[in-house]
Amino acid sequence: MKKFSISRREFVKSSTLVAASLPLNSAFASLMNGHTSPIAQGPVNLNWLDGTIPSLSAGATWGVPWPKGQLKKNAGFTAETPSGSKIPLQSWPLAYWPDGSLKWTGHALGAETGKAKNLRLLPGKPSVPATPLRVTESADFIDINTGIISCRVEKKGNTVISSLSREGKETATKGRLVLLCQDKTEPGDDGTIRTEQFIGEISSVVVEQKGNVRSVVKLEGRHTNTQGTGWLSFIIRLYFYAGAESVRIMHTIIYDGDENKNFIKGIGLRFSVPLQEELHNRHVRFVGEGNGVFAEGVRGLSGLRHGPGREASLAQVDGKKAVITGDGIDDLQYIPAFGDYTLFQPNADSFGIRKRTKTGHSWLNSDQGKRASGTAFLGGPSGGVAFGIRNFWQSYPAQLDIRNAATDTGEITMWVWAPDSPVMDLRFYHDGMGQNTYEKQLRGLEVTYEDYEPGFGTPNGVSRTSEMMIWALPSTPSRARLVEIADTVRNPPMIVCEPQYYKNMEIFGGIWDLPDRSTPEKKEIEDKLDWYFDFYKNEIDQRKWYGFWNYGDVMHSYDQDRHVWKYDIGGFAWDNSELSTDLWLWYYFLRTGRPDAFRIAEAMTRHTGEVDVHHTGPFAPLGSRHNVMHWGCSAKQLRISTAxxxxxxYYLTADERVGDLMREQVNADKTLLVIQPNRKVRRGKQTEPNPDGAFANIGFGTDWGALAGAWLTEWERSGDQKVRDKLLNSMRTIAAQPHGFFSSGGMMELATGKFTITTGNQVGASHLSAVFGLVEVCAELVKTVDMPEFEKAWLQYCELYNASAEEQSKELGRALGSLNLAQSHSRLTAFAAKRKQDDQLAKRAWNEFKHSKGGITADFTPKTERILGPLVLNPINEARGVSTNSAAQWGLSAIQCLALIGDKI
Structure with missing residues (x-):
């Protein structure tokens, strides 16, 4: 094995930032901050997320962080195996530091080179694939050639992919989006329901990325019927990798209809499949649970009273060409050919496979199982298509259809909402119960924790993203090969850095550390961190928190009397990111590197960013507070939609769709002119909406924290000068308030981000201000931006929130009164202790973490108890005293206190 050798000196020499080379008008050039930064000590070690080399590679994309000031913005990168062999690589910037140096970079490997177990990334000239990916664009279409397959993407009309070929042979054609709608959820008095088909109509197409390893094509449009009526907007991204025999498809729908009239019966992507081989040499495959495979021929040769013989039968079963001669050819006409197949997953725990000869004849039940992988195949020894939906059973109801396989042109459909299921019903779950005034609505909030208001519980503008793949194969794959394809669909290969590298780079504020069990106290906390994650991981499955609109979320509060989560009680049901569950899971992954933690956090990011947020309509781009229905709460807030x-x-995966979601939030402040979070509880006269106003009332906690996250992200991604100025102006004018963050909020000029300076002596604090990402955003801002006055204001808030009444009065002129979530705010005290090197503050922080009321105290030992029937429908493991709010905030506080003041425990 060739010894890998590159010195730290060579690494730094190849990557040192020359500040003079930056353009003088760079949006970043004026913000060199004096805080020390880590230095990369050599090549970055890369690992596969699941710890093993993927059996099948379809290409991979990931992100890598870098220290401030080390890499020029136009730096190149190369990838190597441990032996020093170069791996073709494509790289691009994801984010920049204020000085213009690279902060995050995106990278992609092609399918033909994804077999190395350990890779190393370092600055240098990238290697080019032996057969580079090619993208050719004309006025009407885009052609992409991976070196294995060719794909034509249309720029207009209702065909997304007009052709998918391998070695010049068309494998699939006429790829189109299909939407089935019903005019009602159940038959009327006349016993009829009208179903109508809509097809996706393209309105725009753009090549988002064009490279020799990876290219991305983005299509947008709406589904239209034969009369030209359109609704249900879509965004499709097609991903191509050099050497791949597959296309990755990101499928997003945005609900822009009337939930009382537009009832969805099916949402899918359909392809036509040319079929030329004899019926007995056409093969149908479905992958069930694990490595189980359903395998049949369209015209079966086995089990016959008189057939072509065992050799032909076994060839068909194995997916090979069955040769039939003599009288056997004439006898084939008496063997029925089954042209239609369906795999239907109606819930998380059962699926069924059925088949029929053709339309107009009965279905036969073929087999059944529990959790299908969501992958299938149609074709024969000379080629065919494999296709699948990721998170198939988790996002039920889902369905895979094969139709007309006994004709010259078969048809496959990947249904992300299965037409065999009941119609999708998104109407609000109650009639308002007479809550027609703010007074009644506030009283209802006291009873069920539901913030109800007529017209606000609408799904208008919410979205859902699904992942699919289609493979052009040269022949019927072996069963083992098809299982490998299914594994790739289930969990696409993902590359990550080592947790130690993420820690060394101090990413996301650097307020986390690796697990440390070096003392009994630390071990106890680490064990509890693992326990809470494992509990929720198991609870997701035990409670079946699955489904098209639900997968990725968890429940908010538990009902001990019924032994169920409060799925049907107002604001106690779906969590919708309440108290930063998302952040807890991501920090837990960063420090452990556990693949199961990544997958759960990934599913939550997909869900909370899509389903819990309005992307179009009057509430866009705000999110909805926790509720029985994800979009049901009338509190439309930035704290949920926060970037x-x-x-x-985004930074770990370079995912374009999540990039869209964050960019939506850049101008979210304007929405607060119309949708005011505190409109119901404002003292005195209600403030009328003013969509043309120049100033908006912005709280310094959940409102500004969300805006700051969006502005910071957009600034570091794009270098936008206006966004940068709004962020910095807002920071300066918060710091300039008489009591900084304790001034609570103010009127912000939308054009500049400047807050009006308060002239009175207003002092206040909310227990919610810092528990929706403000801590994490401010940690990044303090690290990124050299603004001492802002850091001083933030440290004042961190130090005084949990301080004694006497300390608060001395500093602010009065005490803050009884505040909640003291344990959650222990991490603020810890942050102040770390920055100020104050041992007394560190001691106070640990006391707050261990003993504060309203949290999980040190003497609470979480454990589960087995509950059996007849007390419950199904046996469960129940954990008394566990709630999602407490678990998320305790988890974040534990992680951050250990990182900041772990040496003071």
């Missing part, structure tokens, strides 16, 4: 919750996944 801060998406940053982790």
């Amino acid at each position: 801060t919750n998406r940053r982790y996944y």
Whole structure:
């Protein structure tokens, strides 16, 4: 094995930032901050997320962080195996430091080179694939050639992919989006329901990325019927990798209809499949749970009373060409050919496979199982298509259809909402119960924790993203090969850095550390961190928190009397990011590197960024507070839609869709002119909406924290000068308030981000201000921006929130009164202790963490108890005293206190 050798000196020499080379008008050039930064000590070690080399590579994309000032913004990168062999690599910037140096970079490997177990990334000239990816664009279409397959993407009309070929042979054609709608949820008096089909109509197409390893094509449009009526907007991204025989498809729908009239019966992507081989040499495959495979021929040759013989039968079963001669050819006409197949997953724990000869004849039940992988195949020995939906059973109801396989042109459909399921019903779950005034609504809030208001519980503008893949194969894959394809669909290969490297780079504020069990006290906390994560991981499955609109979220509060989570009680049901569950999971992954933690956090990011946020309509781009229905709460707030919750996944994966979600939030402040979070509880006269206003009332906690997260992200991604100035102006004018963050909020000029300076002596604090990402955003801002006055104001808030009444009065002129979530705010005290090197503050922080009321105290030992029937429908493991709010905030506080003042425990 060739010894890998590159010195730290060579590494730094190849990557040192020459400040003079930056353009003088750079949006970043004026903000060199004096804080020390880490230095990369050599090549970055890369690992596969699941710890093993993927059996099948379809290409991979990931992000890597870098220290401030080390890499020029145009730096190149190379990837190597441990032996020093170069790996073709494509790289691009994801984010910049204020001085213009690279902060995060995106990288991609092609399919043909993804077999090394350990890779190393370092600055240098990238290696080019032996057969580079090619993208050719004309006025009407885009052609992409991976070196294995060719794909034509249309720029207009209702065909997304007009052709998918391998070695010049068309494998699939006429790829189109299909939407089925019903005019009602159940038959009327006449017993009829009208179903109508809509097809996706393209309105725009753009090549988002064009490279020799990875290219991305983005299509947008709406589904239209034969009369030209359109609704249900879509965004499709097609991902291509050099050497790949597959296309990755990101499928997003945005609900822009009337939930009382537009009932969805099916959402899918359909392809036509040319079929030329004899019916007995056409093969159908479905992958069930694990490595189980359903395998049949369209015209079966086995089990016959008189057939072509065992050799032909076994060839068909194995997916090979069955040769039939003599009288056997004439007898084939008496063997029925089954042209239609369906795999239907109606819930998380059961699926069924059925088949029929053709339309107009009965279905036969073929087999059944529990949790299908969501992958299938149609074709024969000369080629075919494999296709699948990720998170198939988790996002039920889902369905895979094969139709007309006994004709010259078969048809496959990947249904992300299965037409065999009941119609999608997004109407609000109650009639308002007479809550027609703010007074009644506030009283209802006291009873069920539900913030109800007529017209606000609408799904208008919410979205859902699904992942699919389609493979052009040269022949019917072996069962083992098809299982490998299914594994790739289930969990696409993902590359990550080592947790130690993430820690060394102090990413996301650097307020976390690796697990440390060096003392009994630390071990106890580490064990509890693992326990809470494992509990929720198991609870997701035990409570079946699955489904198209639900997968990725968890429940808010538990009902001990019924032994169930409060799924049907107002604001106690779905969590919707309440108290930063997303951030807890991401920090837990960063410090442990556990693949199961990544997958759960990934699913939550997908869900909370799509389903819990309005992307179009009057409430866009705000999110909805926790509720029985994800969009049901009338509290439309930035604290839910905050870009801060998406940053982790975006920078670790370079995912374009999540990048869109964060960019939506840049101008979210304008929405607060119309949708005011505190409109119901404002003292005195209600403030009328003013969509043309120049100033908006912005709280310094959940409102500004969310805006700051969006502005910071956009600034570091794009270098936008206006966004940068709004962020910095807002920081300066918060610091300039008489009591900084304790001035609570103020009128912000939308054009500049400047807050009006308060002239009175207003002092206040909310227990919620800092628990929706403000801590994490401010940690990044203090690290990124050299603004001493802002850091001083933030440290004042951190130090005084949990301080004694006497200390608060001395500093602010009066005490803050009885505040909640003292344990959650222990991490603020810890931050102040670390920055000020104050041992007394550190001691106070640990006392707050261990003994504060309203949290999980040190003497609480979480444990589960087995509950059996007849007390419950199904046996469960129940944990008394556990709630999601407490678990998330305790988890974040534990992680951050250990990182900041672990040496003072």
